[in-house]
Amino acid sequence: MKKSVSSPVFFSNENKIAFLSYTNWAKDPAKYELMTMELSSQNIETIKLDTPNPTGDKRVIKSIDMSVNAISIAALYIVLMGLLSVFCLNYYPKKTYLPSISFSIAVLTFLASLVVAATVNAWYGIGLGMLAAAILVCSIVIFLFIVIFKRFVK
Structure with missing residues (x-):
């Protein structure tokens, strides 16, 4: 056996x-x-461990659980920053440039990851570094979207 x-x-x-x-x-x-x-x-x-079977329909909870992942959060970040950038381009064409703010968030997160890795725990620093890399990729996508948007609007 x-x-x-x-x-x-x-x-x-x-x-x-x-x-x-x-x-x-x-x-x-x-x-x-x-x-x-x-x-x-x-x-x-x-x-014998007799546990009761779950009752009720859990489709809503399962769909929420499946929809909250790294790709959907990145997509929502890109959509939010992209829409805010389009809004700012329409109302404040020369004052605000949101992709640069997103790049700044990525750089600050990366610097924070170095500080955390040196002072607290290296694994926490690696986690923040991965978050900074994801924000940087999202910032590049937002930047490309705004450049293409400006070409088509003109």
Whole structure:
């Protein structure tokens, strides 16, 4: 029988041990069983875990969960900054240039990642650096959109 045992826990007042027994071999779905074993007699008992099935329809929650990911957040950032840039170009043609603000956010985030990596934790700094790289890519897309928009508006 192909089984693996993990997470052994000793009972504090009894001569028993509890453990998880499961099969998780290639291309097989995992089946977990909670088992106990009397150490003196080596008698193994299975504890049935009867959990209720979830009720109700979870389509809305699942669709929200699937829609909130890195690509959708980047796309929303690009749309927001692009629309704000178009708005500012129409009302304040020479005063505001939002892609430069987005580039500034990327640079400041990158500098903050260097400071965090040096002072707090290198992994936190790497995470902020990846965020800065994503903002930089979004800024380039916004910049290209504004350049193309200016060509077509004229």
